[in-house]
Amino acid sequence: MNRRCLCIVVAALYLLPAAPLAGEAQQAGNLRDRVGYLSLGRAARRRCSSNAFVSWVTWTART
Amino acid sequence: MFVERLRQLGYVDGENVRIDYRFGDGRHDVMDTLARELAVTRPTVIMAVGDQAISAAKKATTTVPIVMLACDALTVGFVTSLSRPGGNVTGVTCVSTELSAKRVGLLKEILPRLSRAGIMLNPANASKPWDAEQTRVAARGVGIVTILQEVVEPPDIERAFAAFVKERAEALIVLDEAFTILNAKQVTDLAVRYHLPTMHAWGEMVAAGGLISYGPSLSEMVRMSAGYVAKILKGAKPADLPVEQPTTFELVINLKTAKALGLTIPPSLLARADEVIK
Numbered sequence A: 001m002n003r004r005c006l007c008i009v010v011a012a013l014y015l016l017p018a019a020p021l022a023g024e025a026q027q028a029g030n031l032r033d034r035v036g037y038l039s040l041g042r043a044a045r046r047r048c049s050s051n052a053f054v055s056w057v058t059w060t061a062r063t
Numbered sequence B: 001m002f003v004e005r006l007r008q009l010g011y012v013d014g015e016n017v018r019i020d021y022r023f024g025d026g027r028h029d030v031m032d033t034l035a036r037e038l039a040v041t042r043p044t045v046i047m048a049v050g051d052q053a054i055s056a057a058k059k060a061t062t063t064v065p066i067v068m069l070a071c072d073a074l075t076v077g078f079v080t081s082l083s084r085p086g087g088n089v090t091g092v093t094c095v096s097t098e099l100s101a102k103r104v105g106l107l108k109e110i111l112p113r114l115s116r117a118g119i120m121l122n123p124a125n126a127s128k129p130w131d132a133e134q135t136r137v138a139a140r141g142v143g144i145v146t147i148l149q150e151v152v153e154p155p156d157i158e159r160a161f162a163a164f165v166k167e168r169a170e171a172l173i174v175l176d177e178a179f180t181i182l183n184a185k186q187v188t189d190l191a192v193r194y195h196l197p198t199m200h201a202w203g204e205m206v207a208a209g210g211l212i213s214y215g216p217s218l219s220e221m222v223r224m225s226a227g228y229v230a231k232i233l234k235g236a237k238p239a240d241l242p243v244e245q246p247t248t249f250e251l252v253i254n255l256k257t258a259k260a261l262g263l264t265i266p267p268s269l270l271a272r273a274d275e276v277i278k
Helices: A003-030 B002-008 B028-040 B051-060 B096-110 B128-141 B154-166 B178-182 B184-193 B203-207 B218-233 B255-261 B267-272
Strands: A033-039 B017-023 B045-049 B066-070 B089-093 B116-121 B145-150 B171-174 B198-200 B212-216 B249-254 B275-277
Touching (some): A033 B028, A033 B218, B002 B017, B017 B028, B089 B218, B096 B171, B096 B212, B096 B267, B145 B154, B178 B184, B203 B212, B203 B275, B249 B255
Parallel strands (some): A033 B017, A033 B045, B045 B066, B066 B089, B116 B145, B116 B171, B171 B198
């Protein structure tokens, strides 16, 4: 791989993760209303959602 | 549950509303910081679940509307009136006074000769010292001496059980809240190991191995809270929204735990249970 190719690969590696983030930021900017959700509990792990008691958030949010 | 109810009310996370979550992961000391983080982003409304979250949110902002899911909002002082909350806080609360007596009565039905009971509480939760006092008074009324033990960190749980055993407690009333629910397995396992039948506030604790619970339906309270959030998103002011109380109460009994403890649950009590875990 010559130096030019290497530069392109490195640039792509930097840009790829940035693309979806930029998309998310744009989408978030379009959302007029925001809800803050505060709990002493623990964030849910989606894989564990079948066990309703695994996380405190089942109490609260995402079940 | 919360997200689902919001969706039913027309608010879909990521589509027409964004929900920013902050979880303390059981650490009381981070709640104020998390609340400030949320408040500085100026959300339309903050949903605060549990007394620690409500206290932190109230400290963080006096202008952003706060919807609370509380244990005893009036006693703790989150609002000064249920019908006219005023300020920036409204939401759902239960009233622990009546529930304390009911729980003691139910425990006495299972253990008619009960004379000494432990009370486990987390004093960092603003409503629990009051709840403990109500429970103590109710217990004394039916001839039960109570032993109070405070738990704030996980190692406190084992220490509390050692104290209950030393004080010859015959049963345990756990004043459930975030800390006990986060440590439910440890609490219920130790209760069985030390042969202490437990009374809880939430059915989730009984599902984790506690003996019996009586309290409001959490799912109903969460659904009600989501309703407040939706109203505020539509433009309502929190001061104009009276605080509501849950209307559904659930009695849950774990027969596996009863068997492990060698207890027979009276048929009359089983017949009244909303859920029996076999």
